[in-house]
Amino acid sequence: MAAADAEGGEEATADDEAEDVSNAEADAVGSLTVVIRAEVLQQVIDQLLTVVDEAIFRIGHDGLSVAAVDPANVAMVDLEVEPGAFESVGDGMFPIGINIQRLDDYIDGASGGDPVTLQYVAENRSILVEHTNVEVEMAGIDPDYMRGEPDVPEIDHSAEFEADAKVLRDAVENAQLVSDHVSLEADDDDGALVVNGEGDTDNIETVIEGDDLLGANFSKGVKSMFSLAYLVGGSTGGSKYKGILKPLGSGTELSGKIDDEMPIFLDYDFADGFGHVRMMLAPRIQND
Amino acid sequence: MAAADAEGGEEATADDEAEDVSNAEADAVGSLTVVIRAEVLQQVIDQLLTVVDEAIFRIGHDGLSVAAVDPANVAMVDLEVEPGAFESVGDGMFPIGINIQRLDDYIDGASGGDPVTLQYVAENRSILVEHTNVEVEMAGIDPDYMRGEPDVPEIDHSAEFEADAKVLRDAVENAQLVSDHVSLEADDDDGALVVNGEGDTDNIETVIEGDDLLGANFSKGVKSMFSLAYLVGGSTGGSKYKGILKPLGSGTELSGKIDDEMPIFLDYDFADGFGHVRMMLAPRIQND
Amino acid sequence: MAAADAEGGEEATADDEAEDVSNAEADAVGSLTVVIRAEVLQQVIDQLLTVVDEAIFRIGHDGLSVAAVDPANVAMVDLEVEPGAFESVGDGMFPIGINIQRLDDYIDGASGGDPVTLQYVAENRSILVEHTNVEVEMAGIDPDYMRGEPDVPEIDHSAEFEADAKVLRDAVENAQLVSDHVSLEADDDDGALVVNGEGDTDNIETVIEGDDLLGANFSKGVKSMFSLAYLVGGSTGGSKYKGILKPLGSGTELSGKIDDEMPIFLDYDFADGFGHVRMMLAPRIQND
Numbered sequence: 107m108a109a110a111d112a113e114g115g116e117e118a119t120a121d122d123e124a125e126d127v128s129n130a131e132a133d134a135v136g137s138l139t140v141v142i143r144a145e146v147l148q149q150v151i152d153q154l155l156t157v158v159d160e161a162i163f164r165i166g167h168d169g170l171s172v173a174a175v176d177p178a179n180v181a182m183v184d185l186e187v188e189p190g191a192f193e194s195v196g197d198g199m200f201p202i203g204i205n206i207q208r209l210d211d212y213i214d215g216a217s218g219g220d221p222v223t224l225q226y227v228a229e230n231r232s233i234l235v236e237h238t239n240v241e242v243e244m245a246g247i248d249p250d251y252m253r254g255e256p257d258v259p260e261i262d263h264s265a266e267f268e269a270d271a272k273v274l275r276d277a278v279e280n281a282q283l284v285s286d287h288v289s290l291e292a293d294d295d296d297g298a299l300v301v302n303g304e305g306d307t308d309n310i311e312t313v314i315e316g317d318d319l320l321g322a323n324f325s326k327g328v329k330s331m332f333s334l335a336y337l338v339g340g341s342t343g344g345s346k347y348k349g350i351l352k353p354l355g356s357g358t359e360l361s362g363k364i365d366d367e368m369p370i371f372l373d374y375d376f377a378d379g380f381g382h383v384r385m386m387l388a389p390r391i392q393n394d
Numbered sequence: 395m396a397a398a399d400a401e402g403g404e405e406a407t408a409d410d411e412a413e414d415v416s417n418a419e420a421d422a423v424g425s426l427t428v429v430i431r432a433e434v435l436q437q438v439i440d441q442l443l444t445v446v447d448e449a450i451f452r453i454g455h456d457g458l459s460v461a462a463v464d465p466a467n468v469a470m471v472d473l474e475v476e477p478g479a480f481e482s483v484g485d486g487m488f489p490i491g492i493n494i495q496r497l498d499d500y501i502d503g504a505s506g507g508d509p510v511t512l513q514y515v516a517e518n519r520s521i522l523v524e525h526t527n528v529e530v531e532m533a534g535i536d537p538d539y540m541r542g543e544p545d546v547p548e549i550d551h552s553a554e555f556e557a558d559a560k561v562l563r564d565a566v567e568n569a570q571l572v573s574d575h576v577s578l579e580a581d582d583d584d585g586a587l588v589v590n591g592e593g594d595t596d597n598i599e600t601v602i603e604g605d606d607l608l609g610a611n612f613s614k615g616v617k618s619m620f621s622l623a624y625l626v627g628g629s630t631g632g633s634k635y636k637g638i639l640k641p642l643g644s645g646t647e648l649s650g651k652i653d654d655e656m657p658i659f660l661d662y663d664f665a666d667g668f669g670h671v672r673m674m675l676a677p678r679i680q681n682d
Numbered sequence: 683m684a685a686a687d688a689e690g691g692e693e694a695t696a697d698d699e700a701e702d703v704s705n706a707e708a709d710a711v712g713s714l715t716v717v718i719r720a721e722v723l724q725q726v727i728d729q730l731l732t733v734v735d736e737a738i739f740r741i742g743h744d745g746l747s748v749a750a751v752d753p754a755n756v757a758m759v760d761l762e763v764e765p766g767a768f769e770s771v772g773d774g775m776f777p778i779g780i781n782i783q784r785l786d787d788y789i790d791g792a793s794g795g796d797p798v799t800l801q802y803v804a805e806n807r808s809i810l811v812e813h814t815n816v817e818v819e820m821a822g823i824d825p826d827y828m829r830g831e832p833d834v835p836e837i838d839h840s841a842e843f844e845a846d847a848k849v850l851r852d853a854v855e856n857a858q859l860v861s862d863h864v865s866l867e868a869d870d871d872d873g874a875l876v877v878n879g880e881g882d883t884d885n886i887e888t889v890i891e892g893d894d895l896l897g898a899n900f901s902k903g904v905k906s907m908f909s910l911a912y913l914v915g916g917s918t919g920g921s922k923y924k925g926i927l928k929p930l931g932s933g934t935e936l937s938g939k940i941d942d943e944m945p946i947f948l949d950y951d952f953a954d955g956f957g958h959v960r961m962m963l964a965p966r967i968q969n970d
Contacts, residue, residue, distance in 0.1 A: 208859075208884065211859045212859065212884075212886065214859075215852060215856065239853075239888050239889050239890065239891075239894065240856055240886065240887070240888050241886070241887045241888075241889070242884060242885065242886045242887075243884060243885045243886075244883075244884045245883035245884055276503060277527075280503065280528055283496075283499045283500065283502075307532075307533035308496065308500075308530060308531060308532045308533055309530065309531045310500065310528065310529070310530045310531075311528070311529045311530075312527050312528050312529075313527050313529070314527065315527075318527065564791060565815075568791065568816055571784070571787045571788065571790075595820075595821035596784065596788075596818060596819060596820045596821055597818065597819040598788065598816065598817070598818045598819075599816070599817045599818075600815050600816050600817075601815050601817070602815065603815075606815065
């Protein structure tokens with residue numbers, strides 16, 4: 107995924123990443139506390155878990171930002187929550203590696219508007235998570251020893267569309283009935299987004315158009331093919347992550363961008379507009 | 395299951411079956427389109443899947459008919475949907491082998507009264523399935539190379555009863571707690587249908603009588619024993635099909651016919667009376 | 683679990699247990715019938731199944747009593763249902779070994795206030811279970827050949843508390859996120875029950891206090907540690923039973939008693955106050 111490669115990749119050394127992770131700043135903070143609603147933190151966690159197990163969270167005066175790419179460099183999530191979504195953001199900023207699955211477990215008892223307090227304790231690089239009647243002391247991971255955050259690619263796509271997340275997911279899951287990959291095509295003649303799965307004996311095509319296509323700006327007809335495992339989870343098991351579309355349900359308006367054999371971008375907002383997600387998925391090269 | 399043996403059985407050659415499957419007629423049709431409500435097609439699929447994975451569908455001017463027997467020749471389903479249940483039936487008739495599990499997947503996005511269009515394309519022996527925003531091109535199976543359709547046996551049973559499908563299923567599932575077979579007995583003295591499971595140490599007996607027995611015409615007391623795996627699915631796994639009673643719920647009125655050590659017939663109607671199913675199950679020989 | 687050891691243990695011979703099981707009395711009864719509401723019997727079964735598969739039921743003029751200890755001598759249940767909870771209790775009393783899982787299956791079709799009749803047939807040491815339209819003949823187990831009923835220990839605990847079962851279970855399940863054991867501490871300074879799980883890298887602490895602590899009588903600060911598998915089921919599978927807290931939900935008021943490195947007692951009532959349960963769990967020795 108040349109267009110969305112991780113900076114440095116797995117071979118990144120601590121020195122290479124030193125600037126990125128702003129260690130100097132983090133150490134200076136000492137202790138920093140932010141408070142966020144449980145439902146917002148949950149949405150952050152759910153989306154990140156579709157791509158990675160652990161990631162570098164940057165939390166503080168600017169809210170929260172996380173950029174992560176999956177181990178195979180195929181799927182990427184770039185996520186930001188503005189300070190407006192926080193009950194309180196404190197003064198500093200700390201970058202810290204977090205085991206996302208564990209954090210998910212630890213906030214299980216909080217829901218809806220319950221405030222969740224995240225306190226960074228620089229001394230032992232840990233996070234104190236507090237909500238309801240629960241207090242968790244959770245070990246952080248030194249960002250120096252984690253994979254570096256990826257560079258988010260800039261692409262000028264030829265076709266843009268808007269659709270409800272469930273409509274797109276249903277179409278993509280249809281393709282899964284016959285294949286392990288799916289093509290998305292902007293049909294500029296009919297003003298339709300055509301989602302096609304091609305199997306050995308059977309084909310299944312879902313056409314998103316009319317009322318289902320909430321918006322479309324196709325400067326030309328384009329088409330790309332993607333692995334279904336990264337979109338909606340592995341059909342035959344074995345893929346660890348559940349697919350970037352999986353946490354999204356009806357009511358989430360997706361804004362998509364595609365081009366010929368280029369990565370797809372899927373954007374949506376959450377947390378009353380204070381949260382922004384961009385998911386990116388590299389195309390699968392067509393060999394037929 | 396001598397009384398309900400398949401015509402020709404597994405060894406049937408293409409020549410043997412040529413008349414049955416009306417190839418001449420099918421080829422003449424070229425293309426034929428029928429439209430059926432999703433809920434009706436779903437019920438057809440659910441019932442057939444209890445016995446077979448694939449079957450020869452005869453679709454066209456007379457509606458739909460399917461007769462299929464399980465690989466072990468123990469359970470048989472004979473199913474008919476009259477033209478009145480179709481939105482449109484076209485002029486011809488085509489017999490085509492269909493992978494029922496796949497068809498089940500392909501209509502997953504349609505529900506209730508959604509019209510499902512089935513179009514037979516003789517040229518490449520495929521079925522075009524269309525509903526909602528989905529279009530599937532599904533390979534058909536040449537009936538010449540499938541197991542022949544079974545002859546449906548004619549039996550003059552001594553005892554008939556009517557009961558809600560859930561009442562009968564619950565009684566049969568009780569037997570499953572202690573055994574892998576169940577006896578059904580028409581008790582002409584008490585006017586009751588007695589469902590009995592006999593285990594090594596425990597017995598469980600369910601008596602369907604009074605308000606639960608919607609109808610009974612017992613010319614004499616009779617009793618037969620059946621394998622539970624074919625009625626309600628295998629208790630210990632390993633049986634592929636889920637049992638002929640499994641898709642049926644409360645509100646489906648079953649009409650049953652039993653006799654001493656004879657196949658049981660279970661009939662019910664669906665699709666506003668336009669659909670008719672007869673399930674047949676060979677008795678298990680009592681060796682105690 | 684010295685304080686709660688089974689009388690005789692696994693090595694008990696028929697002779698050792700002869701007095702306990704009152705065989706003489708049982709044989710004299712011949713046949714005895716009790717009638718109990720399905721929901722009450724279900725609650726008895728659910729609680730017993732957290733500790734044992736089979737147990738000696740003493741049923742008759744005094745209602746029902748069961749005392750059972752798990753095979754590892756760690757968890758014990760002492761359960762009594764007064765005659766007032768029965769529709770009918772008969773004259774005699776019979777002790778009989780019952781496979782609880784099977785009884786659970788056999789009353790599956792009964793619910794709520796449905797009367798369940800249990801009839802002891804001394805002749806072949808079986809139980810006739812009748813409800814709705816179902817009649818089960820269930821083999822009993824000769825108590826002489828079962829593990830003896832345990833002596834219920836008497837302990838004068840230093841700290842007592844009351845809490846909703848769900849509040850306590852949630853706190854205990856939090857500990858399961860990081861460890862396979864949990865400590866319960868009566869904090870006499872803050873008047874709080876502190877439930878703590880200590881993992882290799884993370885700690886999680888849940889504080890039950892204020893409105894959540896329905897009652898507290900702490901004569902001093904005490905603390906004990908327990909295996910989570912016995913409280914809420916094994917986190918990694920392999921433990922057969924599901925944990926003594928598992929069947930309990932919101933609305934069940936638990937009365938607990940703890941002391942330093944002593945067994946915990948957890949009591950609750952059911953069946954409109956006619957049913958009484960005491961669960962006991964031996965402490966896990968702290969080796970840190």
